[in-house]
Amino acid sequence: MAKGVVVIDEDRCKGCGLCIAACPQHVLDFSEKINKSGYNYAYMKYPEKCVGCAFCAMTCPDVAIEVYREKVAA
Numbered sequence: 001m002a003k004g005v006v007v008i009d010e011d012r013c014k015g016c017g018l019c020i021a022a023c024p025q026h027v028l029d030f031s032e033k034i035n036k037s038g039y040n041y042a043y044m045k046y047p048e049k050c051v052g053c054a055f056c057a058m059t060c061p062d063v064a065i066e067v068y069r070e071k072v073a074a
């Protein structure tokens with residue numbers, strides 16, 4: 001089973017929330033912090049739940065998300 005990690009470019013994020021809605025594992029949420037444009041950016045609230053499906057990255061209109069997968073022993 002693959003486990004994933006996403007890297008969100010905080011300053012590219014405009015806080016639209018589409019990735020948060022798209023994630024089937026409910027990994028993502030809005031940060032309480034704001035980026036340099038004044039938006040509450042998305043972050044991995046529950047990183048241990050990420051499966052690396054990349055739905056979040058495919059949904060992001062600003063291409064702010066990169067997804068990495070690692071193989072873990074079954």
Ligand code: SF4
Nearest residue numbers: 023050051053054056
């Ligand atoms: S890769 Fe999949 S599981 Fe991980 S944060 Fe994105 S949508 Fe959620």
Ligand code: SF4
Nearest residue numbers: 013014016017019060
């Ligand atoms: S979809 Fe992209 S721009 Fe929108 S909240 Fe997620 S990372 Fe930010």
